Amino acid sequence: MSEVLMDIQNLSKYFTVETNMLGKPVSFLKAVDDVSLTINKGEAFGLVGESGCGKTTFGKILVNLYQPTHGKIFFEGLEITGLKEKQRRAYCKDIQMIFQDPYASLNPRMTIGDIIAEPILINNLLPRDKVEERVIYLLNCVGLAQHQRNRYPHEFSGGQRQRVGIARALAVQPKLIVCDEPVSALDVSIQAQVLNLLDDLKDEFGLTYLFIAHGLNVVKHISDRVGVMYLGKLVEIAAKRDLYANPLHPYTQALLSAIPIINPEKKKERIILEGDVPSPIDPPSGCRFCSRCFKRMEQCKANAPALKEVAPDHWVACHLF
Numbered sequence: 001m002s003e004v005l006m007d008i009q010n011l012s013k014y015f016t017v018e019t020n021m022l023g024k025p026v027s028f029l030k031a032v033d034d035v036s037l038t039i040n041k042g043e044a045f046g047l048v049g050e051s052g053c054g055k056t057t058f059g060k061i062l063v064n065l066y067q068p069t070h071g072k073i074f075f076e077g078l079e080i081t082g083l084k085e086k087q088r089r090a091y092c093k094d095i096q097m098i099f100q101d102p103y104a105s106l107n108p109r110m111t112i113g114d115i116i117a118e119p120i121l122i123n124n125l126l127p128r129d130k131v132e133e134r135v136i137y138l139l140n141c142v143g144l145a146q147h148q149r150n151r152y153p154h155e156f157s158g159g160q161r162q163r164v165g166i167a168r169a170l171a172v173q174p175k176l177i178v179c180d181e182p183v184s185a186l187d188v189s190i191q192a193q194v195l196n197l198l199d200d201l202k203d204e205f206g207l208t209y210l211f212i213a214h215g216l217n218v219v220k221h222i223s224d225r226v227g228v229m230y231l232g233k234l235v236e237i238a239a240k241r242d243l244y245a246n247p248l249h250p251y252t253q254a255l256l257s258a259i260p261i262i263n264p265e266k267k268k269e270r271i272i273l274e275g276d277v278p279s280p281i282d283p284p285s286g287c288r289f290c291s292r293c294f295k296r297m298e299q300c301k302a303n304a305p306a307l308k309e310v311a312p313d314h315w316v317a318c319h320l321f
């Protein structure tokens with residue numbers, strides 16, 4: 001039985017869109033709405049969905065960049081929502097994030113060596129005279145040379161900058177890394193290199209990943225389990241093999257049908273979804289996927305389906321099951 005590292009219970013994040021004359025919020029953007037999930041120690045959990053579905057907001061709540069509106073998060077059994085500053089700082093070190101745009105996340109005025117050394121010094125992890133040795137070690141781990149530590153971010157390519165971002169995340173010896181679309185800004189030829197690097201480092205450093213992506217093709221290689229998110233809700237969770245072989249939710253089926261097949265002799269039918277993703281300020285009543293679902297039924301408009309376990313470790317939120 002897998003050991004749970006993070007237990008997320010009924011997590012929501014609402015952003016205020018409009019207030020009344022008294023300053024009371026009257027309209028909300030429900031970016032994440034009642035999401036429950038466990039992330040097991042040592043696994044890579046892929047979280048997939050279209051842009052604007054709430055997956056990045058979800059990741060930012062886990063690393064304490066946003067406070068949740070509702071819900072609880074337990075990390076190694078300890079509730080971390082609502083912690084006091086000092087305790088929160090201790091757990092923040094354990095959960096790091098790698099960002100989608102490596103250039104924007106690196107200070108252009110600092111050398112790469114200083115960028116990687118900074119979190120080690122802030123957290124007092126090593127004596128000052130040992131920090132450089134550690135920086136060189138981390139650069140080697142991510143495939144960069146030690147002489148590159150004196151260079152600035154603009155002197156590196158996109159893939160190299162993402163390697164620096166990974167080295168900086170590793171610097172504090174985290175337990176969980178939230179990888180927020182870490183390869184989507186990179187050339188296709190570089191994407192595989194960074195994915196392979198993340199995969200290797202996971203074993204080497206005993207890491208756990210929440211790997212966020214907008215397409216199921218990106219998380220296929222690296223994930224052990226996959227969750228599919230639509231308009232702030234989780235609609236399906238399953239082990240990778242089950243999800244790709246037997247997708248149950250119509251939205252997951254549509255996402256999978258969009259993955260190109262390399263073999264020209266194999267043909268598959270692409271499911272084209274109608275319309276655009278509805279606004280999270282005014283989501284459809286009942287099932288949120290209802291306005292675009294090619295299998296919708298009468299009851300779907302009125303009743304929101306709950307996430308249910310329909311086969312061992314395979315969860316789906318759909319009235320068809």
Ligand code: SF4
Nearest residue numbers: 287290293300318319
């Ligand atoms: Fe489609 Fe209905 Fe299932 Fe929603 S509940 S995904 S509308 S079939």
